Amino acid sequence: MISALDHLVLTTTDEEACLAFYVGVLGLRLETFGAGRKALCFGGQKIIIHVKGHEFEPRAHLPVPGALDLCFLADRPTGRSTR
Template sequence: MSAKFSIKALDHMVLYVASIEASVAFYTTHLGMAHTSFAPAGKAGEVRHALTFGQQKINLHAASSPYAPHARAPLSSTADFCLLTDTPVQEVAAALREGGGKDGEGAQVVMERTGARGRLRSVYVRDPDGNLVE
């Protein structure tokens, strides 16, 4: 049986984090994302936080008090995801080292990988929760 529709793109994803403030600082300082806050529809007075880049968004939810609906077991340090940049990967690795970004695989080594768009060169870093960012 095949699906009666197809997926076009990823709009946003959620990271469950121990500290929204620490996550905002990491992703804005080391990866150049923008921090935005917003009130969800129908929830006046409630403030949520997100990181934006390109046409994508990462919503940040405190793992200790996730918003409903949420994953069955919303825990921090359970994500492993890959981001794309037009900056040469060696420059990304150097900028992460200079900025104090901690490595994710023992060293900030550039590795050959296969992504959704084909072959790519990756460098890894861990965020404050230990999520692996490629």
Template structure:
């Protein structure tokens, strides 16, 4: 019935700051949609951003997001890039289990304290 995730939504304090971080640190593409809302796109997925209280159907709080992103780069290159961008790595590289097998992951927070995991399949 379900083939893939189309998008996720993260609650942030400052949408422009969030977009700039995801573009700079993760190489995503900034896009605009529906009434000037902003998102970032990568591959065939996107991350939408909302400010607290913007979406009344969603009760997420700022910083409550936790997502895992798969990289095409080797994990040591990911780590080097994150360090170059001034990102503090909270954990990793560590072995974890992804949707289809073993992954190696690094964890860090975005500017709104959402937990971001960047991983590579082994």
């Protein structure tokens, strides 16, 4: 049913510090897309950045700074929502 991990979503309270660590220290590539959305890319993977209080849809039901949301690719609907 699950074919791959599509992306992760990381919620932060300090976008500047978050980007400084992941880009400056870990060397991930910053990609900006859509209406100012940001993703950290490495290989074929990406971590989408949400800033607490300014999250993009879709988003976690109760986003918590520092938490990661997993987004999978599935070959069929699950019939359930995690929201």
